[in-house]
Amino acid sequence: MKYYSTNRQTPEVSLRDAVIKGLAADNGLFMPEIIHKFSPAFFETIQNLTFQEIAFEVALKFFGEDIPESKLREIIYDTLSFDCPVVQITENIYSLELFHGPTLAFKDVGARFMARLLNYFLADRNKKVNVLVATSGDTGSAVANGFLGVEGIHVYVLYPKGKVSKIQESQFTTLGQNITALEIDGTFDDCQHLVKTAFLDKELNEKLVLTSANSINVARFLPQSFYYFNAFARLKQMGKLDGKELVFSVPSGNFGNLTAGLFAREMGLPVAKFIAANNANHVVYDYLKTSDYQPRSSVETLANAMDVGTPSNFARILDLYGHNHKIISDLISGCWYSDEQIGAIVQSVYSKHNYLCDPHGACGFQALEESLKDNQVGVFLETAHPAKFTETMEKLLGTGEIPLPEALAHFMTRKKKSCELGKEYSFFKTFLLNEG
């Protein structure tokens, strides 16, 4: 299958090139030229399939032309070595728990898939590939752990100094091997800007093979559609969807997760509506209300993985619906919560329903609580394990409430290693040239 750029100023490329390049030459994001639909019959029996079986069927639709079936199956089954269960919270609200992977966040799915796909495409290559990834928290750990020890690939994780939690930081600064952590004196947007600038730097790209592992990479964002199908299947299996509409509420930052949900719907998944749940960084909320899109600097919040002022995947949403504000705002509604509200939601979900929402999932839950109709079933994406935000959670709930899962405790005992850099591009470029 061919992939075109959302800016449409550059020729279409193969899957292999789209994955290796990450960003199109005209600075646009790659989109698959065709979104194959499932027949309605597929959805009648989908509940009989396991998560891996469903994911494989979805993957075939996107990647079947480009990867041998047996290899694709191997990549899928290896990527999804953990479950994404649906858990009932209220009468009609469910949590899609995406935190059962190795770094306890949904980004494990895309990162593990991409590492395996890149490894497949690069098997015949002898030049080292450098993966650049900017993170506001969870991307860095998922990507670093997804790629850890993969031969021929070196990962540089750029993160804003002092703006990610200790636990998050420990998951990408303690690994060593082929993972280098760069602590940037700036914001997440500064980190993202450095990575984007590097990809467009001709001189650098002549000397080094660079690729991105941010959610702009098709190999990271498309696999995120798998768990939307799985959520539908599991709800159907439980008999919860009879005569009801399905609504997904997605805690959103760069909008990769929500865009993957839109792709699932374009493939035929019966979804009535999406809700984009935001924190105080709400440029998309404003767009949905006014049709005016004004990216701005991000502000810090309790839900820090959503502290994004220029959501990169928004270009994909515009492209998918021909930049038609009416279509987009009919399908996606927005809402946003202040830190004070997020704190209150975490507390009330815990006291009323005995369920621990992390600060991101809390936004997703509340959006459903406020807007679901009687004929609707709502699923919010619980995007990370609450223990990843222990400092915040313990402050909100009182200490001793959040036992640290073993996977996280393990990271915390290891020694941090990172390189500090200023936010000017020249520092970053010099660093890469010296290292690479």
Ligand SMILES: *Cc1c(COP(=O)(O)O)cnc(C)c1O
């Ligand atoms: C990355 C992340 C988000 C935002 O996801 P996007 O795909 O960037 O919109 C939400 N919650 C958590 C915990 C995350 O790590």
